Amino acid sequence: DLEDEIDLEFEGDSPYFFNMNFKTMPMVFHGNGPSKLFLNVIGNYIPGQWNKELGCEDCWRDSIDFADFPTRPRVTLAVFIEDATPFMDEFFEKLVSLEYDKSAIDVVIHNAADYHSKQVDEFSKYWRDENLVETYHSIKILDADTPEVDARNEALDLCTANKCDYLFVVDSVAHLDNPNTLKLLIEQNRDIVAPMLIRPYSAWSNFWGSLSKDGFYARSLDYMQLVNNERRGLWNVPYFSACYLISGNLIRDPE
DSSP, X not given: OHXXXXXXXXXXXXXXXXXXXXXXXXXXXXXXXXXXXXXXXXXXXXXXXXXXXXXXXXXXXXXXXXXXXXXXXXXXXXXXXXXXOSOHHHHHHHHHTSSSOGGGEEEEEEEXXXXXXXXXXXXXXXXXXXXXXXXXXXXXXXXXXXXXXXXXXXXXXXXXXXXXXXXXXXXTTOOOOOTTHHHHHHHHOOXXXXXXXXXXXXXXXXXXXXXXXXXXXXXXXXXXXXHTTSSOSOOOOSEEOSEEEEEHHHHHOOO
């Protein structure tokens, strides 16, 4: 297994990969089949992508300043409540607290947990009707009996119908403590990007650093450093969930 043969090391602040079998420092990497996934890990560090002092040198490539938009990008905010989830009042409060013009946001909610029906109804009624603060551009509640996969596909269709610039998916388990999350993700200017979400005092996160041969979770060589916030950057990973931003251009033209 390639990942068992290659180790990430540093010379000063600069990263390099060391072949433990041959005791060499490879200058060229080539992969076929599943080994190509490991090239993503390698590409997070070299050439010149990340170092200890400067951190992520590639993070701001092609990035944009939110203040440069002539008008606020149109966002479809897709909320999925697939199971009874604790702290739902706080979840909605954090969504509302996102620093973003609500008139540029179309909300779609799929609630498959009857336990939360009252909270969803209250949220929808308050933010759909004129109130003393502001309102979202629109709010749509999907049928609770709609299968999850169909609901997620419907969110894609609604994004296209709304001519959205972005689809922002947030599952009920994701609590966004940073009110600038949406703006920061948009500024990254990537087709698909996600914030890293963690649970305090545990190794759980919303991403996988690597995949097993069977296509399931595997711990990457840098997973714990990322989760523990020892290395910050923009990481190419094979899987993430719970919260992510998709460019509307990618939805309309996936090729």
